[in-house]
Amino acid sequence: MHETESKTRAATPGPAGGGAHEVKAAMAGFVNDIIAMQNELKSRIKEQEHRLTMLDRKTLTAARPALDVRAEADVPHKKAFGAYLRSGDDDGLRHLEIEGKGLSAGVAAEGGYLVDPQTANTITGVLRDASSIRAIANVVTVEATAYDVLVDHTDIGSGWATETASVTETATPQIERISIPLHELSALPKASQRLLDDSAFDVESWLATRIGDKFARAEGGAFINGDGVDKPKGFLTYTAVANDTAAWGQLGYVATGADGDFSSTEPADAVVDLVYSLGARYRANATFVMNSKTAGAVRKMKDADGRFLWADSLSAGEPARLMGYPVLIAEDMPDIASGATAIAFGDFGAGYTVAERPDLRILRDPFSAKPHVLFYATKRIGGDVSDFSAIKLLKFSLT
Numbered sequence: 001m002h003e004t005e006s007k008t009r010a011a012t013p014g015p016a017g018g019g020a021h022e023v024k025a026a027m028a029g030f031v032n033d034i035i036a037m038q039n040e041l042k043s044r045i046k047e048q049e050h051r052l053t054m055l056d057r058k059t060l061t062a063a064r065p066a067l068d069v070r071a072e073a074d075v076p077h078k079k080a081f082g083a084y085l086r087s088g089d090d091d092g093l094r095h096l097e098i099e100g101k102g103l104s105a106g107v108a109a110e111g112g113y114l115v116d117p118q119t120a121n122t123i124t125g126v127l128r129d130a131s132s133i134r135a136i137a138n139v140v141t142v143e144a145t146a147y148d149v150l151v152d153h154t155d156i157g158s159g160w161a162t163e164t165a166s167v168t169e170t171a172t173p174q175i176e177r178i179s180i181p182l183h184e185l186s187a188l189p190k191a192s193q194r195l196l197d198d199s200a201f202d203v204e205s206w207l208a209t210r211i212g213d214k215f216a217r218a219e220g221g222a223f224i225n226g227d228g229v230d231k232p233k234g235f236l237t238y239t240a241v242a243n244d245t246a247a248w249g250q251l252g253y254v255a256t257g258a259d260g261d262f263s264s265t266e267p268a269d270a271v272v273d274l275v276y277s278l279g280a281r282y283r284a285n286a287t288f289v290m291n292s293k294t295a296g297a298v299r300k301m302k303d304a305d306g307r308f309l310w311a312d313s314l315s316a317g318e319p320a321r322l323m324g325y326p327v328l329i330a331e332d333m334p335d336i337a338s339g340a341t342a343i344a345f346g347d348f349g350a351g352y353t354v355a356e357r358p359d360l361r362i363l364r365d366p367f368s369a370k371p372h373v374l375f376y377a378t379k380r381i382g383g384d385v386s387d388f389s390a391i392k393l394l395k396f397s398l399t
Helices: 002-011 015-063 075-087 091-095 117-129 193-197 203-225 268-277 292-298
Strands: 138-141 146-152 175-181 183-187 190-192 240-242 251-255 287-290 325-329 341-346 352-356 361-365 372-385 391-395
Touching (some): 146 372, 175 352, 190 193, 193 372, 268 341
Parallel strands (some): 138 352
Antiparallel strands (some): 146 175, 183 372, 190 372, 352 372, 361 372
8 A cells, every 4th residue: 555655646746846847838938928029029110110211201302492382282293293304204294184284274285294383483483583674564474376565656636626616627546556476485404314313302493493594584685685586576676766756666765975975074964864755654664774784883873962863772672773763684785885775764564565375395305415304495475665655765875
């Protein structure tokens, strides 16, 4: 019996053996929990790093200067246009509504790709900010190939009548029609393909600045000196005659009394005569136009009491004034020289009309100038004198 009990006790695990087994199992489970926790932590860290990377990219994209306050609302247009500029992918443009692709709602049904609203607005802003006749002229938007201006520059006849006398026929006013054809203004900037591929480079801003600057300089010169052949007709290309003999189709001028200079005795008199050579109905909205070199000479002038005729602007954005009238500095005006009409004065809102189409086209050419990509931008614009009585010139001559 004792031998049997002894064998039974040896075969049955005691408390010490059971405790070791449980501890071992518990340790294994703890280690597995630690490993699972580490794996989960690593997964969460990777996920967080991914989120931070995406956030950095979004932050960099948002930090790029927007071309318009509506950039966020027009993201599809911006993405489609950016893809077209960088790679020539026009699928996005094809799927956009035609109203979204144009410079304004009145888009002509023409081929090519139109600038997106952000870029178009920037270009328009550059053109308006440039020192050009555009800033003071009458600017109209047309959909046709030309713009006609109807001008009544004659007067109707009249006479006093008595109670019994017959009424005689009086003169009938005559109407002149001035047709302003629209010409094509173009620019051809380029950029390397590597630069376009760089996502941190703001293609739209670069393109708008380059085109806007080119168009502003080209049209500014044409509005003053253009010959009317494939470009606007400038007001200085018309025949200038003495103001007392000027007829329709001619611009009247006032002479300074000295060849190639102001008079040595009373230089300011010529400016005063120029102001009052313009009709009273035009003087209220009149502006002086001259280049910087001429302005430097004029601002030194004083009246008989020693007061300067020139007054600098007292507020930002306002032009300087000469005899109380604003001055537009247009560098395409001629310098003071013998026989030069270096200063113009008039109501250009009535005297000069700029007609333009609302659409601006951009064509992408990645082949002609490898490794650069050319961007061919075109705009239709015209300009001409619409009222010859509204503009007068100062001629640096004896008579």
